[in-house]
Amino acid sequence: AQTVTQSQPEMSVQEAETVTLSCTYDTSESDYYLFWYKQPPSRQMILVIRQEAYKQQNATENRFSVNFQKAAKSFSLKISDSQLGDAAMYFCAYSLNSNYQLIWGAGTKLIIKP
Amino acid sequence: NAGVTQTPKFRILKIGQSMTLQCTQDMNHNYMYWYRQDPGMGLKLIYYSVGAGITDKGEVPNGYNVSRSTTEDFPLRLELAAPSQTSVYFCASSYRQQTGELFFGEGSRLTVL
Numbered sequence: 001a002q003t004v005t006q007s008q009p010e011m012s013v014q015e016a017e018t019v020t021l022s023c024t025y026d027t028s029e030s031d032y033y034l035f036w037y038k039q040p041p042s043r044q045m046i047l048v049i050r051q052e053a054y055k056q057q058n059a060t061e062n063r064f065s066v067n068f069q070k071a072a073k074s075f076s077l078k079i080s081d082s083q084l085g086d087a088a089m090y091f092c093a094y095s096l097n098s099n100y101q102l103i104w105g106a107g108t109k110l111i112i113k114p
Numbered sequence: 115n116a117g118v119t120q121t122p123k124f125r126i127l128k129i130g131q132s133m134t135l136q137c138t139q140d141m142n143h144n145y146m147y148w149y150r151q152d153p154g155m156g157l158k159l160i161y162y163s164v165g166a167g168i169t170d171k172g173e174v175p176n177g178y179n180v181s182r183s184t185t186e187d188f189p190l191r192l193e194l195a196a197p198s199q200t201s202v203y204f205c206a207s208s209y210r211q212q213t214g215e216l217f218f219g220e221g222s223r224l225t226v227l
Contacts, residue, residue: 004156009154037216042220043202043220043221044218044219044220044221045204045206045216045218046218047215047216050215091156091157093156093157101159101162101172101173102157102159102216103156104156104157104158105156106154106155106156107154107156
């Protein structure tokens with residue numbers, strides 16, 4: 001079965017520090033895409049970062065970067081210089097190139113301490 | 115800059131009632147999706163559409179129906195509401211299939227009592 005596991009239900013970090021959120025997934029396919037989405041208290045889901053599995057280089061978007069380990073099927077999100085506005089639920093997800101279904105993890109609640 | 119608009123934001127239904135969740139997008143996206151989000155769980159795909167007139171089932175379609183008469187609108191109908199359908203529902207759209215970015219609505223919280 002295709003699954004996504006986020007082993008940390010909740011994480012907290014001091015403002016301005018760095019935090020890493022973990023994600024592992026299970027698929028036998030080789031062509032897929034990985035995503036981190038952010039869901040703030042307003043509920044609207046927003047894409048944070050995206051990684052194509054065929055690319056070895058880790059994706060980076062400003063303070064957000066990923067550590068993609070394809071062999072280990074691991075896709076962690078690193079947030080540098082954490083800000084109060086980063087507080088949210090973070091969801092890891094992947095999709096196969098062959099279908100329309102995103103497989104989602106259960107989410108990690110990120111708390112930013114001022 | 116409306117993006118994806120869902121209505122209503124909140125609704126309480128009695129068991130056996132029916133209702134329609136409305137979803138409209140103004141980005142001219144071909145692909146649209148309905149997800150449900152249960153507490154402590156990731157999103158589950160209910161139905162999706164790849165263009166006007168074309169819909170297909172996702173992972174959890176039972177108890178729901180959709181239609182796509184226009185590019186903009188993708189309503190989700192709940193027939194004979196059951197407590198198991200208590201959830202937060204999200205509509206999303208994308209320019210390409212799910213290898214691209216999804217744009218989400220703000221969600222609709224539905225409670226069935």
